[in-house]
Amino acid sequence: MKEILVCGGTGCISGDSRLVHDALEQELSRQGLEAEFKLKYTGCHGFCEQGPVILVTPKDNFYCKVAPQDVPNLIHQLKEGKVYDELLYVEPTTNERILTRHDVPFYKKQQRLVLKNCGIIDPENIDDYLSSCGYKSLQKVLKLQPEQVIQEIKTSGLRGRGGGGFPTGTKWDFARKSVADNKYIICNADEGDPGAFMDRSLSEGDPHAVLEGMLIAGYAIGAQEGYIYIRAEYPLAVKRLSIAIEQAKARGYLGKNLLGSKFDFSIKIKQGAGAFVCGEETALMESIQGNRGMPRPRPPYPAVKGLWDRPSNINNVETLANVPVIMEMGSERYAQIGTEKSKGTKIFALTGKVNNTGLAEVPMGITLREVVFDIGGGVSDGKKFKAVQIGGPSGGCLTEEHLDLPIDYDSLLEAGAMMGSGGLVVMDESTCMVELARFFLSFSRHESCGKCTPCREGNTRLLEILQRIVEGNGEMEDLDRLQSLGENIIQSSLCGLGQTAPNPILSTLKYFRQEYELHVKNKVCPAGVCKALLSYKVMEDKCKACGLCKKSCPTEAITGEKKQAHKIDVSKCAQCGVCMEKCPFDAIIRG
Amino acid sequence: MVSITINGNQYSVPADYSILKAAEENGINIPTLCYEEGLTITGSCRMCVVEVKGVRKLLASCATPVTEGMEVQTESERVISARRDILRLLIANHDLRCLTCERNGDCRLQDYCYRYKVEDTPYKGDKKHYPIDTDNHFFIRDYSKCIKCGKCVSICAEVNGAHVYDFMERGFDTKVTSAFDDTLQETTCTACGMCVNVCPVGALVEKSVLWEGRPWEVKKVTTTCSYCGVGCQLKLKVKDDRIIGVTADKSGSNLGHLCAKGQFGWEYVHSQDRLTDPLIKRNGVFEKASWEEALTYVAHRLQGILQERGGQAFAGLSSAKCTNEENYLFQKFMRTVLHTNNVDHCARL
Amino acid sequence: MTGYRIKQAVRNGRKLIVADPRKIELTNYADIWLRHRPGTDIALINGLAHVILRDNLWDVEFVCERCEGFAEWSEVVEGYHPKRVEEITGVKAELIEEAAHLFSQAERASIVYAMGITQHTSGTQNVLSLANLAILTGNVGKEGAGVYPLRGQNNVQGACDMGCLPNYYPGYQLVDALESRHKFTQFWGTDLPDKPGLTLPEMMDAAYSGEIKALYIMGENPVLADPDANHVVKALKNLDFLVVQDIFLTETAELAEVVLPAVSFAEKVGTFTNTERRIQRVRKAITLRGNTQSDWETLVALANKMGHNWVYPRGPEEIMEEIARCTPSYGGINYDRLETRGLQWPCPTSDHPGTPYLHRDTFSRGKGKFHGVHHIPAAEEPDEDYPLLLTTGRNLYQFHTGSMSRRSKLERMRPEELMMMHPDTAKDYRIKDGDYVQVESRRGEVKTKTQVTDHIPPGMVFLTFHYKETPTNRLTNSARDPVCNIPELKVCAVKVKKVMN
Structure with a gap:
């Protein structure tokens, strides 16, 4: 008997996989195919990016982004013993349709030991x-x-x-x-x-x-x-x-x-x-x-x-x-799986600016490059890889130079990150590392229980300093303060939360110090993220005076008559960037 | 016993000791804010961190047991750097009106800032301000000075059992207060005042000492409580020949713990109703008399009855409020001067 | 303070049995709460002993080696099977069994009691039955075990130790024993009366009848503290001469012919002995107020005025030296040794470290004696005319007759009497929380505000004796324990009626 395994993980459910499942159920019953196809509502298949996903046994045909309205066609094909090409995974670089799950690049390098039942069995049975x-x-x-x-x-x-x-x-x-x-x-x-x-x-x-x-x-x-x-x-x-x-x-x-x-x-x-x-x-x-x-x-x-x-x-x-x-x-x-000191597999939650987001179980010792580029399919929108944050707010970020690092407990620690529970966030060139550190710090500050002094008071001060920097009010001493206070918080906090909270700061300071310095000294955010450091300008030679920017500006900061190059009043500008998006002639630049 | 090295010197200490205790017993002082003998060790202030060889992070000496061969540094560069930052963080969020603070000169936070030369804080930013709670009869709660050491929380829960205090909110917004942030009258508070006595700063202060004198002007006299039979040891705070308050004394069986009466029941000593002169009732009205006059009068009256009736006409009631020495003299007086065994006191009541 | 320690022990996993008719705070911490009727302590304790015997949970070795009188006593206890005890005490038989098992199976168990046990006509018997229970289970003479009477005042223990008792010289040396009388005759250099004197309640009776002509009261307030206050007032008024030495003009002092001003603990030097027999220093913190002088100075001056030659140039310290010379259990006490933690007597010599607990190897009388005691009903129980049972006690914020605590900020915590009454009883009398009532017994009446609460059982009311506005002891019964003359303050019969404030 063939099995139709509909993903019932939280990700696919939010993509309406429940409706897909119900539609399948109705269709199978309408056509009297219950004896031929066993329908199961399973746990997560991992490839959340492509959800809702369906796996059909025994050949493991893998269907992506299935909607309820696809169901009649799908059943029609399955009934005939065929594959429904329309919904197969398309490899983005070659545009080739991939027939079976294990040939999908996202799954190719995985070793699904712990996740072996996820997506296969009905978890409620x-x-x-x-x-x-x-x-x-x-x-x-x-x-x-x-x-x-x-x-x-x-x-x-x-x-x-x-x-x-x-x-x-x-x-x-x-x-x-x-x-x-x-x-x-x-x-x-x-x-x-x-x-x-x-x-x-x-x-x-x-x-x-x-x-x-x-x-x-x-x-x-x-x-x-x-x-x-x-x-x-x-x-x-x-x-x-x-x-x-x-x-x-x-x-x-x-x-x-x-x-x-x-x-x-x-x-x-x-x-x-x-x-x-x-x-x-x-x-x-x-x-x-x-x-x-x-x-x-x-x-x-x-x-x-x-x-x-x-x-x-x-x-x-x-x-x-x-x-x-x-x-x-x-x-x-x-014990044969993995490296000398890190055995077995590890599940990572791959998120951020990566093509294939989802859950991947890989053997310890795999390189970061394999995870990000082979499993993850590389950085999305064709942008340049900048860094990954491993281990969530307690972890640290790793850069291009670490891409060939084998992922295991000890080498990650050595590089200033940590395995953590396995969060892996990919960042591209449009990510501001100072803002990233600020984001994680605001999380840690919010989650501090307030018991021990370094974490309760210290994380607030770290956040305040970062806040100053992203707002363009930082001073060079702030970078030293971040470093020394961060180290002292790590050294003297009571629990793991405080002992790791400054990690995102220390690792970004280590690998992206220049980016901090640009924020402080030059008041520039090279990634173009920190609003307070942005200014927008109309390049007169490119402006065709179409008036779209003026119309879209929410703060009425843009002036200009017909046939006249437009101007942005910096004092009124809220740095929202809408004008730049709207301009059909790329006449507005950010700097 | 285990042998450990502290600051290069070797010591032999019982195996169940913490690093803090081992250091203290050997004359090495480690600063603490949240540690209080007898209460649960919370390890929260982190002032007592020390460096232990082979351990990456600093360890709270109050919460870390000694182990054989342990090598400890209590004042290394790393330790001092951490302590200085802890102090800078604390004063960054502390009402620094030390000039008029009742604990000025008797404040751990001040002492440690001095010890580690922390003159100011580079961490200027958000600061918590709370109105001073003056609602209860006995002490004020000035949470802008609270350093969240949690000792009041622990002593109230673990010794009194009243569980009046706990932490409210989280992280930087953490506040130590009563349930629903209510006034203490609305809580299970029994006014034992032990929270006031363990507060290392000026967050909890007895009302009776407010503006009465600087700590160094106040004499502290250890004595025995005048109320029940437990015989708690306490310190009377005396300024200008007046009691202004009571604080803990750990030398007695009460280990510094007190109840409402010992802590706040002393004001009768200065009551306007105190008798100041001997009184003799004449025509149903009391008249002031000198001691000479009064004692002569009493002696004369007693002598008269003694001669007329003998010792059996006398009785004496001594006092469970008086000292042993006075009780001894009282029964001696009854037995040898008035020749009677009719002497008793309120033990039967 | 004792409550703190018990609560701490419970938090550390120890077991607690509370026997109290009132729902006191400790009942919240108790594994078992035995809510017996006031005045049925012996029945309850005998019931516990009965179960322990029946189920063979007693300490055979301890009883055989260190005790006597077991056989006679066990016959008495035989009759207290749990069902019968339930009838007398109102405590369910199963609960008695459970408590007996819990108590007897403890490796070390202590019994802590206060006036709830002693202030009964059966007070002595109550204490004896507790002692029976302790020796039956071998819970005497070791750390963490024992029987602990809690002293109500800071120096009750010391006043007893010092011989302010009609039958004892200092250190419990009997006045009617030839040897000790001889010793003190020589020590004090004067003849001494050979018969034991009168106890406090007997003094009041003797004053009332005119046998006692003069009374010297040092720091006591019997008008509020003693039972049947109307009788006390009449007795005091009947005296030829009353001298009162106190720090305040108390209700008693007002009746005196001469009042001598005394000094408070903060102005004096001396020692108090606490409930664990620890002798501790009292230190002078402030100078004398007004024209006052220390009680010891007054006594010395008066003795000398009456022809004696008392000389203590070094003051209390020297008096303590005299005490040490004539009181064996205080033999090793001197001020230098008391400087830090005090010392627990017996401390016979100056190199003796003091005695943390008694009866380690042997009892003071040799063998521990079982006393067979039977349940004795209270002298006055509720009846048709006076249908409610009044029991008396204290509240946390006031002390004794309030002369001290009411002159402090504590007064604000509890400024007036609140008679506790169960909601069911209150309903019967149509009394609401906060209503004023008149409480009346065969001896007198008082007015009080009411607190309706289930902290006491139905049919019972509770009053303290802290408030002169509600002088509770006008109601109480002066019926006394025949052995030690303690009055039955814990049980009497009253009636109440609602009044306007």
Whole structure:
């Protein structure tokens, strides 16, 4: 039987994939094709740029930007056993239609281990998960001693995918060795980096894999309870995880004496209210306990004294989703993927000025160039590559010189960025790096919990300095202030938020100092972004006095009679740039 | 015991010590704003950061336990740079009207700015201004001076259990205040004043000390509380032979903790109703008398009854408010002078 | 302060059982709250002991090695099965069982009590039954265990230690024991009366009947503090001579013939002994007010006027040296040693570090004795004429008769009496929160404002004795415990009626 897999990830849903699915359902029923085609509403396929997307098995024909009105034609072709060419992916450089998914450049260099079920199975149906080897790893694990499970994870070389990159097996070992009446497994699904959505997609697309990872972790450390801390802004993920929990309970994968063993485990979902700092493990635990989400000093580490003062182990969604994969394929085989110190794969959320935005799972050690140009299809609109920001507001930016850097935990840190949770924002020449730093800082400032002095007060001051610079009021000493205060905030803040918040400033200062200096000394924004530093001018020789600019100016800053070259009154100009866009003769320039 | 090196010198300290405690016990002072013995360690002010060999970031010494072989620098260049920036950040958002501040001269923030030569702040910008809350009977809350160390939050929750304070808003907008930013009368506040005593700056100040004298002019006398049987130790703040307030004394079993009575119940000492002269009632009216006159009168009356009736006609009630020495003399007086065992006090009540 | 520590312990995971008819703040922290009827403490405690015995949860080793009287006592407790205790106390049998299990299974358990236990006609028996419970479970003589009476005033402990009791010289040396009387006769160089004297309530009766002619009161206010105030006033008025030494012209001082001005704690030098037997310094912070002098100076001057030769040129410090010489438990006390933290007696010698807890290896009487005590009903229980039960106590912001606290800013926190009454009871009497009522007992009447609250159970009202405008002790019963003469301030019968303010 052929399967029609309609993407039901959040991205495609916002492109009306639900309507596409319903239209397909109606059409199949109208034509009585239900026995021939199995229709599934799946999790995210990753290539969000092209959504809503549909995959048709067994040949994996990949259809893009499908609209409800395409459905009759599509079904017509499928019924005939043909491919519907109109909706196939078109390779932009060659204009060639690509027949199957694995030939689409976006997927070519990916290694979809953790995402293997995403886009394939129906996340709201446990049978679908079971039929793709679901809960097999758990069965395997329950026959092992907890210490053996931990050893497996250690051998696999798995490191935390949430940012820090701490070896997961070692973390479990600490929690295993703490003695207490109860322990907890916490799944951190409080993915807060702007532009990052791998944990959301995993939870939406393969929720049972997350549960299975938690179960295995629980068995390994000796916990009986688990919490999933997930942001309330992820309603679909919450819904699908809740359904998964209920189904797992009903099938005996959660509850008492699991699969006939002596292992009991239950999972609760706790929804967060969208504070970025609650992604920090101690703040997250405070939040679960009903307290204000503020980090506390470590030690004691959660492995010793965590949730409700009991030993707790916190891993993020992606880390936990790796666990069943490792148990299934064997730790040694898993460890062959990736680099010496960074094993396995990493999912990146590719966004920004790149042709193919979406989620891509790649082996560790792949170069930045491969990700941006091969998977991402290069910079959009034919513009020049400038930089990538890796690791969201906590990360740093990397430039052209880093394009051949292998992506792994350590080389990224060395280069002044960090893996973070895997946000990867591509920037082109029209991005102002000072403004970029200002943007991330305003995020960090807003998300500071206010507990420790450097982060609470310091980030505000950094932002104020950046604000001055983009407004043309900066002075050269400000650059030194950014540097020294930034370093001190990193050095002395209480938690990861403060310890990384200045990273975007320090890395842009390092790689784009000249751009800062131009803002300060010459009052110029070379990317043409910082409004206060822009002025517009009409080039008299090109102006045909058509009057379009004058008509479109919202502040009535443009004057000029018929047949007379027009003029812009700088004192009235709001630097909105509308005149430049409207001018048919390119007579208005920005400088 | 573990052996650690602080500023190049080796020390042996108990394994459960923090770096801060290890340093302090060995005479090395590390500045702190949010640390208070006995309360949860929040590690929030970051003043106490130190450099530990092999660790990339600076560590809060209050929250970091010592480990064998640890090498600590408490005043390295990196440490001082961080502390200076913390101070500059704090004063950038602090009402700097130190001239008339009640804590002028008794303020940790001032002391540390002096210690680290922080004369001014380069971080001029937004500054929080809050109206001074004078609504409660006992102290003012001047949050423009608050440095968010959180000690008032902790002591109220962890010692009193009243949970009056918490942090409101986030980040730069964070304010320490009561629920819904209400006046304290609207809260569960029991007026114990412990928040005032732990405040390291001038954000919480007893009303009774306002404009009464500079800290260095005020004498602090450690004594025992005059109310209940716990016998809390406290310090009376005395200026010009008058009590103007009370502050914590950590030498007693109360560890510096007090209740409303110990903290704010001392004003009766200066009540206009205090008896200042002996009084003798003549024709139903009290008349002032000299001590000589009054004591002669009493002695004469007692002597008369003693001769006429003997000791059994006397009784004496001593006081649980008086000292041991006075109680001792009182029963000695009753037994040896008035020849009676009819002596008791309110222990039965 | 004790409340702080209990709350802190609960926050640190310790278990708490509260036995109180009132919903005090600590009940919020309690694992088990036993809300028994006032005056049924013995039944409740015997009930707990009964369950502990029945379920074999007692400390056999401790009882066998260190106690006596177990067999007789256990026969008494035998009769207090939980169902019967439920009938007497109103506490559900299951709750009693639960509490007994929780208490007996603790590795270390302390019992903390105050006047709620003692101010009953069965006060002594109440304390004994608590002691039974403590020794039954081996909770004596080790850190974190024990029985803790909380002292109501800063130096009740010290006043007792110093022998301001009719039957004891300083250090609890009996006045009717030949040896100690001989010792003090020699020490003070004068003959001493050989019979124990009268207790405070007995003094009032004796004054009322005319046996006592002169009363010397130093820093007490019995007119407001003592039960059956009308009787107290009559007794004081019946005296030939009343001298009162105080810092204020109290309600009692107003009845005196001579009033001698005293000094407050801030003006004096000396020591107080707190509830944990810790002797601590009192230091002079300000000079004497007006024409006053210290109480000790007044006593010395008066003794000398009456022909004695008391000389203490070095003041209180020298008096303490005299105390140390005649009081074995204070033998090692001197001012130098008290400079920092004080010392807990017994501290017999100058190199003794003090004693943080008692009865470590042996009890002061040798073996711990079980006393079989039976439930005794209160002397006056509500009836048709006086249908409500009045219990008395204190509030946080006032102290005792208010002479100190009411002259401070604390007064603003609680400026007037608020009689607590349960909403159901209030409904029966058509009383609303804030209404004024007249409360009447067989002995007197007072007027008060009402606070309608479920902090006390139905059928009961609660008043403090802080306010002279509402002199609660006009209502209370002077019926006394036969052993120690403590009056039953915790239970009497009253009726109320609504009045206009």
